[in-house]
Amino acid sequence: MGSRSNKRIGKQTVKLQNPPKIITTTSIVGPKEGDGPLGEYFDLILKDDMYGEESFEKAESSMMYRAIKDTIKKANLREENIDYLFAGDLLNQLTSSNFAARDVNIPFFGLYGACSTMAESLGLASLIMDGGYADYVIASTSSHFSAAERQFRFPLEYGSQRSETAQWTVTGSGAMLLSHEGNKPYVTYVTTGKVKDYGIKDANNMGAAMAPAAVDTIYKHFKDTGRSPKDYDVIATGDLGLVGKKITEDLLWEYGYNVKNVYIDCGAIIFDHERQKTNSGGSGCGCSAVVTCGYLYKQMLDKDIKRMLLVSTGALMSTTSSLQGETIPGIAHAVAIEYD
Known part of the structure; x- marks a missing residue:
């Protein structure tokens, strides 16, 4: 080998x-x-x-x-x-x-x-x-x-x-x-996720479908790096919404990790759910993209966030697989970004 x-x-x-x-x-x-x-x-x-x-x-x-x-x-x-x-x-x-x-x-x-x-x-x-x-x-x-x-x-x-x-x-x-130039936030770790499928078939409940993948990737990141929630100012999942965020918190607690003080979900904060009637929150590729490129990046430049773990989450479904009654596999990738 x-x-x-x-x-x-x-x-x-x-x-x-x-x-x-x-x-x-x-x-x-x-x-x-x-x-x-x-x-x-x-x-x-x-x-x-x-x-x-x-x-x-x-x-x-x-x-x-x-x-x-x-x-x-x-x-x-x-x-x-x-x-x-x-x-x-x-x-x-x-x-x-x-x-x-x-x-x-x-x-x-x-x-x-x-x-x-x-x-x-x-x-x-x-x-x-x-x-x-x-x-x-x-x-x-x-x-x-x-x-x-x-x-x-x-x-x-x-x-x-x-x-x-x-x-x-x-x-x-x-x-x-x-x-490689300049004094700006930098990427220190990349944790590649594995596809996880817990049998969710409801295309209107993607937060539940993606949450297990988010949990697995965050858990593996902690195990691989020796880090824990206290090492981050923010752990941001991408697109779980209110339902998936709660599932993720609960499952990480079962692993022994309390993330509530540092954990946000981009889909849970991008909309005012009551006023804008967005139900469980935001999703889509653009969700974690604009929240990270806009809100979180600017918070890092202002030194309000010094260490962040971005965990974008995806539901690997297609119109064909849904019509054929397939389940919805999930994937999550984590990138650690620091600025100290």
Whole structure:
């Protein structure tokens, strides 16, 4: 057997020896997200969900393109300076990401991790930076409420009733630019998740479907690194909503970890659930992307957060698998970001 890399610790975690820095971010959201509790932290709030395009899908792709371009511009760079783009979304064959990548002159890795894609793209971008294969890498993702609804559930015109466990797919896109330069928050650990399936079939209860994956990845991160909840100012899951967040807290407590003092869920804080009638909260690739690129990143720059564990969570379902009566597997990836 070959030698094991000294960068790997435990079963699923890599400790980065040359931690890349997140030097700029951009967060773009729709009107509903901009009207929520975190509105002041987003870089751009759209006036309408169509963003001047002919379809919701084109609007989503335009959001990602704008997020990528603005992120590069903030760093006073050009597209030619960027070595790789890691991006993905929820739509068939990564429609939004592929068409955004078509319009930028950057080598592209397309990813599908469902709603876990922000942490997946950031994790892979960090690994390639740590390996010395790039000087500048962008990690990005997006989602759109209306595009996701008609792909995974019902057309908006159908007017279906939403259950209390249902979540509202976030209309938004986030992008991060990684470099080895500057005094900015940096990535120290990447814990890659495993697919977990506890038999949930209800597409309107994705928080319950994804929670076991979040718990497993957080638990493995603690075991691999020797860390615990007290080592983090914030542990942020991506897209579990109110239902999945409660399940995650309870299951981690069974493992002996009390996370309540540091644990937030991006889907639970992006909307005012009572006023905006978003049921269990937000979801979608754009959920953890815009909350991290907007709210959490700016909190780190202000030194209100010095150490954060981002755990984006994804439900690995498709329209085909749901119609065939399949269960909903979940995945979660964790990335530790520090700034001290």
